[in-house]
Amino acid sequence: MTPLDTLRFATRAATGYPLRTFLMVLAMSIGVAAVVVLTALGDGARRYVVNEFASLGSNLVIVLPGRSETGGFNPANAVTSTPRDLTVDDAHAITRAPAVLRTAPLTVGTSEAAWGGKLRDVTIVGTTADYLKLRRIDLALGRFLPAEDPNAAVAVIGAKIQSELFGAEPGIGKVLRIGDRRVRVIGVLGATGQGLGMNADEVVILPVAVAQAMFDTNTLFRILVEAKGRPLIEQAKTQTLEIVKARHDGEEDVTVITQDAILATFDRILGTLTYGVAGIAAISLAVAGILVMNVMLVAVAQRTAEIGLLKALGAPGGAIRDAFLAEAALLSATGALLGYALGQLGAFGLRTAMPALPAYPPDWAVIAALGTALATGLLFGVMPARRAARLDAVQALAKR
Amino acid sequence: MSLIELSAIERVFTLGDSEVHALHALDLAIAAGEYVAIMGPSGSGKSTLLNLLGLLDRPDAGRYRLEGRDVTTLSADEQARVRRERIGFVFQSFHLVPRLTAAENVALPLMLAGVAPAERAVRVARALADFGLADRAGHRPDQLSGGQRQRVAIARATIMRPAVILADEPTGNLDRATGEEVVRLLEALNAGGVTLLMVTHDAALGARARRRVVMQDGRKIADGA
Ligand SMILES: Nc1ncnc2c1ncn2[C@@H]1O[C@H](COP(=O)(O)OP(=O)(O)OP(=O)(O)O)[C@@H](O)[C@H]1O
Numbered sequence A: 001m002t003p004l005d006t007l008r009f010a011t012r013a014a015t016g017y018p019l020r021t022f023l024m025v026l027a028m029s030i031g032v033a034a035v036v037v038l039t040a041l042g043d044g045a046r047r048y049v050v051n052e053f054a055s056l057g058s059n060l061v062i063v064l065p066g067r068s069e070t071g072g073f074n075p076a077n078a079v080t081s082t083p084r085d086l087t088v089d090d091a092h093a094i095t096r097a098p099a100v101l102r103t104a105p106l107t108v109g110t111s112e113a114a115w116g117g118k119l120r121d122v123t124i125v126g127t128t129a130d131y132l133k134l135r136r137i138d139l140a141l142g143r144f145l146p147a148e149d150p151n152a153a154v155a156v157i158g159a160k161i162q163s164e165l166f167g168a169e170p171g172i173g174k175v176l177r178i179g180d181r182r183v184r185v186i187g188v189l190g191a192t193g194q195g196l197g198m199n200a201d202e203v204v205i206l207p208v209a210v211a212q213a214m215f216d217t218n219t220l221f222r223i224l225v226e227a228k229g230r231p232l233i234e235q236a237k238t239q240t241l242e243i244v245k246a247r248h249d250g251e252e253d254v255t256v257i258t259q260d261a262i263l264a265t266f267d268r269i270l271g272t273l274t275y276g277v278a279g280i281a282a283i284s285l286a287v288a289g290i291l292v293m294n295v296m297l298v299a300v301a302q303r304t305a306e307i308g309l310l311k312a313l314g315a316p317g318g319a320i321r322d323a324f325l326a327e328a329a330l331l332s333a334t335g336a337l338l339g340y341a342l343g344q345l346g347a348f349g350l351r352t353a354m355p356a357l358p359a360y361p362p363d364w365a366v367i368a369a370l371g372t373a374l375a376t377g378l379l380f381g382v383m384p385a386r387r388a389a390r391l392d393a394v395q396a397l398a399k400r
Numbered sequence B: 001m002s003l004i005e006l007s008a009i010e011r012v013f014t015l016g017d018s019e020v021h022a023l024h025a026l027d028l029a030i031a032a033g034e035y036v037a038i039m040g041p042s043g044s045g046k047s048t049l050l051n052l053l054g055l056l057d058r059p060d061a062g063r064y065r066l067e068g069r070d071v072t073t074l075s076a077d078e079q080a081r082v083r084r085e086r087i088g089f090v091f092q093s094f095h096l097v098p099r100l101t102a103a104e105n106v107a108l109p110l111m112l113a114g115v116a117p118a119e120r121a122v123r124v125a126r127a128l129a130d131f132g133l134a135d136r137a138g139h140r141p142d143q144l145s146g147g148q149r150q151r152v153a154i155a156r157a158t159i160m161r162p163a164v165i166l167a168d169e170p171t172g173n174l175d176r177a178t179g180e181e182v183v184r185l186l187e188a189l190n191a192g193g194v195t196l197l198m199v200t201h202d203a204a205l206g207a208r209a210r211r212r213v214v215m216q217d218g219r220k221i222a223d224g225a
C-alpha cells in the first residue's frame, strides 16, 4: 500500500463517520484554540506593559527614596533608621552629572479641582518644565510649565479634565480652584488614553513647588533622570547614586533603577505567566489526545469485520496499523488547523474588544500547540492502531 | 504436483478445559483447476478448513503445501503476500466495506498490492463490466441487491487473478435464483482455470461440483466425484 493510498483510505474512513470525526476534530481544535487565545492574551498583556514602560520616555533612570531590599545588608543603613527625603535640590544636583541630560522631580497626590460649580477628583503631578521633554508629552493646547518661574500658580490639565470641566470651550486662561489654591490653566495635554498606573488624561500638572506647598511637604515621590544616550544609562545611574549619596552624608538611602531593569522584570514576570497559561491550556490538548485514543479504539471495534476483511485480502499488519495511525493523524491535524483558525479568530476578537491590548499569539505558542496536537494525536493513536493490526483475522471476520 | 496438499492436519480449539478437534488427521490434495464442494453438517470443520487453506489460521500440527511450498512456516507478512496474490475469498455475508463504492471495494486488493491508481481504474472497470456491474460502480453496498453485492465480492476476489478461490457458503444469504446465478459465475471462473473450493449446505449445489469432500467431526468422511 503506497503512503498516498494509506492517506486516501484514512480520509475515506474519517469522512465515513462524520459525527465521530466532528467530535474528535472539535476536541482537538478547542485545545489548540485555547492555547492560541490564552497565550495571545498573556503575551498581549506583556507587550502592553512593556510598551507602556517604553512610552515613559527613553533612556530613563528613576530615583526612589529609601533603600531597596535587594541591596543586601549595609552597615550604614543599620545606624540610621529614617532615610533622608528626596528633594528638589537633589534633582538639581543630579542634572549636573556628566551623563545626565535632564531631570524632573515628581510629587504625586490627589485633590479636587473645581470650576464653575463643577467638582472633580484629580491626580496632581508636581514637576518642572523638563518633564515635558523627558516624558515626550504632546500638548494639545497652550504651553507647558514655565522654566523661568518655579512658583507660578499655573496648571496644565489632562484632556479629560478639560472636557469634563470646560466642555468644548477651551480651558486656557481659566482660573481653576484646586484644594484651597487657585491656578491659571496654561496648557492642555493631548489625549493619550489609559496609561500605566495613572490616567494621563485625568492629571493636573503643577509646578513642583506649588504642589509641595499644597501637600505641605518637601519630599519628592520620584526623580526622573534622562541619560544623554542609551550607552550612558549605566553611567547616569552610577553618577546619580554618587551625587545623592554625597548629598545625604554618604548614606545610600535611595534606590536608583533603570527603566531597562523594570522592563526586563515585567517582561520576565508576564512572560512566565504566558508560559503558565500555555501549560494549562496544553492540558486540554492532552485531554483531546486521550479522546483521540478512545475514539480510535471505538473505531477499531466498529470496524473489526473490515479489519478482518483487509487481512483476508492480504493486508499485512503494518498496512492496517498505518491506516489507523494515518486516520488519527489526519483527525488531529484537521483539529489542530481548525483550532489554529479559531484561536486566531479569538485573538482578533480580543483585539477588537480591547484595542489597547496587542493580543497576538507568540510564534512559539502556535508551533507548540500545533506540534503537541499532532504528537498527542499520533501518540494516542498508536495503541488503537496496533490493536487493529494484531486482531485475529478469523475472529475479526466472524464479527458482524 | 498438487496445487494444495494437506497432510495430517490437526486444528484443536480449547474452550475452558474441553478440547474441540475442529480438524483431525486431515489429508487432502487438490490439483490446479479443480472444482471441489466441501460439505457436511454444521460444526464439522468446513469453515476451519477453508480458513486454514486461506492462511487466515494456522494448523496445530501437520503440513500445508501451496503450489509446492510449505506455507505454514511463513512469517505473517509473507502469508499476507500469498493471500494477496494467490488466494481469493468469497464470504457468505459479502464483507464489503460499507462506506466504499462498488468500484472502491473491488479496487481494495489492487490498492493493498500497491498497483498504481491509473492501472487500478482500468482493471476495476473491466472487472465490473465482466460481472455486469458497470452501471453500479459508484454505488455503495447498501444501494445494491444481495446478488449484486456478492458479484462485487467475487469481482474483488478475482481482480488479483488468484490461483484459488475459497468460497464459504457464497449463496447462504441469497435466494435460490440469485444463488444459482452467483454459482454459475464462480463456475465460469473455474472453467477459466481458477481452482474453486466452495463450502455449501445445499446438496443440489454440491452435486454440480466435480468433486465433493464431506466432513464430519473434523474428519474427512468422503471424497470423490
Ligand atoms: N475460535 C473458535 N474457538 C473455539 N471453537 C471453535 C472456534 N472456531 C470453530 N470452533 C469449533 O470448531 C468446530 C468447527 O467449526 P466450523 O466453523 O469449522 O464448522 P462449520 O463446518 O463451518 O459449521 P457451519 O456449517 O455451521 O458453518 C465447531 O465445533 C466449532 O464450535
Ligand SMILES: [Mg+2]
Pocket (backbone or CB within 6 Å): B046, B047, B048, B168
Ligand atoms: Mg462455517
